[in-house]
Amino acid sequence: MEHCTIYSHYLYFDKVIEIVKSSLPNAKVEVNDGDLHKSLVATISGGLFGKNKTLKINSRQRANPSYTINNIECELTQNLAGMANFVQSLPAKNEDIRNKFVYKILSANCEISFMAEPDMLPDFQEILSQITYQLDAFIFAQPSSTFNQSDVQYFADKELNLILDTEGNCNIEDLEVNVEAKYYDGPAENYSNEQLDRKNQTEAFLEENGIKINKNLPCTEAIDKVQIRTLEEVVDRTLALLIIAAKGEGVEQEHLSRIVTEKNIDSFSPIEKKLFDNENLDNQERTIASWRYESLYTMLWALNMMPELKYPSDICDVATIVGKVLKPSREEFESLTQLRSKEEILDELDRTYRMHWACVDARINGQNVGGNINPSVIYERHYSLNWLTNYMNEEWDDVQTHT
Numbered sequence: 001m002e003h004c005t006i007y008s009h010y011l012y013f014d015k016v017i018e019i020v021k022s023s024l025p026n027a028k029v030e031v032n033d034g035d036l037h038k039s040l041v042a043t044i045s046g047g048l049f050g051k052n053k054t055l056k057i058n059s060r061q062r063a064n065p066s067y068t069i070n071n072i073e074c075e076l077t078q079n080l081a082g083m084a085n086f087v088q089s090l091p092a093k094n095e096d097i098r099n100k101f102v103y104k105i106l107s108a109n110c111e112i113s114f115m116a117e118p119d120m121l122p123d124f125q126e127i128l129s130q131i132t133y134q135l136d137a138f139i140f141a142q143p144s145s146t147f148n149q150s151d152v153q154y155f156a157d158k159e160l161n162l163i164l165d166t167e168g169n170c171n172i173e174d175l176e177v178n179v180e181a182k183y184y185d186g187p188a189e190n191y192s193n194e195q196l197d198r199k200n201q202t203e204a205f206l207e208e209n210g211i212k213i214n215k216n217l218p219c220t221e222a223i224d225k226v227q228i229r230t231l232e233e234v235v236d237r238t239l240a241l242l243i244i245a246a247k248g249e250g251v252e253q254e255h256l257s258r259i260v261t262e263k264n265i266d267s268f269s270p271i272e273k274k275l276f277d278n279e280n281l282d283n284q285e286r287t288i289a290s291w292r293y294e295s296l297y298t299m300l301w302a303l304n305m306m307p308e309l310k311y312p313s314d315i316c317d318v319a320t321i322v323g324k325v326l327k328p329s330r331e332e333f334e335s336l337t338q339l340r341s342k343e344e345i346l347d348e349l350d351r352t353y354r355m356h357w358a359c360v361d362a363r364i365n366g367q368n369v370g371g372n373i374n375p376s377v378i379y380e381r382h383y384s385l386n387w388l389t390n391y392m393n394e395e396w397d398d399v400q401t402h403t
Contacts, residue, residue, distance in 0.1 A: 002120040002146050004128070006112040007080075007105070008137035009067070009179060013038045013059050016112070019130045020055070023123055027055075036061050044121075054117045055124050061110040067179040068106045068392075080108055083140075087155075091168030095271060096288070100175045101155065101163050103400060104138060107179055112137075120146040132158045136178055173284075176360075179402050195219035202350045209311075211371035212358045217403075220350045223342050227390050231339050234303055234388065236267035237396065241296040242325045244272050248289025249318075253279055263330040269396040294380035297321050302345060302388055303337040309348060312355065312377040349385040356382045357403040 013033075020042050021029055027042045037060050044053040063074040072078045084105045092098035112131070116124045125146060132139060139156045141147035149156055154165035162171040199219050206213050229237075243256055243265060256276070259265070268276055275281065275289055297316040300306045305324050310316075325333060355371075356378050362369035369375060382401040386392075392400060 001115060001117045002144055003113065003115040004139045004141040004147060006114055006128075006132060006135070006137045006139050007108040008110050008112070008135040009104075009107045010135050010137075011061055011065060011110055012135055013110075015134055016040065016057060016059070016131055019127055019134070020057070023127050023130070024055075036063065051118065053121055053124075055127065056115040056117070057112060058115075059110055059112045065109040065183060066107075067183040068103075076111055079111065080105055087164065090164060090166060092164065092170070093168050094170040094284075097170050097172060097175050098164055099398060100177055101138075104175065104177045107177060114139075129160060132156075132160060136176070138163060177400065177402070191219045192222050195222050198347060198350045201347070202354050205351060206354060206358070206371070209371040209373075211355060211369070211373065212361060213354070214357050214361070217354060217357055220346060220353060221389070223346060226342060226346060228339065228342055228345060229388050229390065231303075231337060234299055234339065235334055235337055236265075237387070238296060238299040238303065238325060239263055239265045239330070240267045240269070240272055241292050241299060242322065244268070244275060244289050245292040245296055246322070247276060248281070248286045248292065250286070259326070263333075271397045291376060291380055293318050293321065294377050295384040296325070298381050298384035299388075300324055301348075302340055302384075304340055305337060309381065312374055312381065313372045314374065315377060345385065345388060348381075349389060352378060352381045352385055353403065356401060360403050 017029075017031055017040060020027075020040060024042050024044065027044045030041045030043075032039045037058070039059065040055075040057040042055040042057075046052045060076055062076050069077050069081050069084075072081060084102050087098060087102055087105060090098070114128055114131075128139075131137065136158050138158065139147075139160070140153070141149075141156065142153055143151050147154075147156075149160070149162040149171065150165040150167075150169060152166045154169075155163040157163050157172060157175060162169060163175060164170055196219060199217075203213050203215070243260060247253075247256060260276075275285060278285070281289065294316055297306065298309065300321055301309045306321070328336065355373055356375075358371075359369050359373065359375035359378050363375070379401060383399050386401060387394070387396055387399050394400065
């Protein structure tokens with residue numbers, strides 16, 4: 001017998017049944033719907049003298065589906081919380097992927113055991129591939145002839161590529177964490193006029209610029225429920241971003257260390273501290289760090305040090321934004337800053353959020369994003385604005401950019 005366990009945010013067991021029946025038209029398929037526990041057995045007859053081939057799929061779901069785990073309320077949430085802790089304890093050659101994966105684990109709403117007897121037929125493998133892909137799932141597997149992405153226990157993404165194994169190996173460059181809006185957004189009838197007006201204004205902006213609109217995206221948070229980071233926090237974050245972005249660009253460590261001392265910069269996040277202390281960044285680390293210039297630009301805008309966030313078709317003017325922070329002393333810089341209003345920040349967040357959805361949609365469908373917008377610029381803005389507005393109360397390294 002070969003087996004693995006599938007985890008998905010989506011409660012689409014009907015889709016699983018559909019995949020099995022369409023892939024095995026001659027098999028006997030028995031389904032048991034037990035509400036939170038569902039099962040399926042597909043049997044391929046071996047004839048008079050052959051052995052039957054059997055695919056068993058058992059599913060259990062959370063008592064209260066969600067996008068995170070706040071309470072241990074059932075066996076599955078207990079299992080998922082333990083898995084998240086286990087993954088956090090593993091070594092990781094790609095910490096960004098590991099951090100995203102923890103969120104994907106916490107957002108899982110169902111667990112599906114997939115068992116093939118006596119072995120994994122090609123048809124069964126194809127069913128597994130379709131289920132994981134269509135349910136945007138991940139799997140946990142032991143190494144075998146079928147599950148051969150690692151020599152040790154490992155997790156794989158919806159395309160069965162290695163997310164992480166127990167030795168810290170990773171073979172992917174990104175991992176999407178998709179969440180159904182119904183789990184974390186209130187019903188439309190509870191939206192305020194302020195929220196609806198903001199959404200309508202953004203959609204008019206998107207239409208004017210030829211950017212795809214998803215009318216079903218929820219409103220962003222109401223103004224009275226948002227707490228903007230303090231001026232001190234934003235100043236600290238701005239100074240840290242200056243150093244990290246310059247580090248990614250290849251500025252000498254000695255020069256950066258002098259700036260850190262002169263400006264009394266001590267607000268690096270844990271990941272940023274590792275980047276700063278590492279004198280030899282690899283290409284991926286350099287790329288991630290240098291893109292933080294866009295985050296720096298967003299912070300300067302929030303501090304009223306830039307007149308506007310320009311249309312996101314091109315990258316920011318690095319020389320200008322660096323000069324805004326580097327030339328004055330820390331005391332002079334602090335005296336020049338003043339946070340923008342909640343209204344301005346939330347308006348920009350709403351636009352960026354909906355543009356980010358358009359970028360993700362274009363990538364999924366293999367298309368160019370409309371409006372000539374730069375997806376990387378949009379991502380950095382969304383990340384920064386979510387931090388500014390305390391989205392999910394996450395610290396800098398853990399910010400999510402759900403679309």
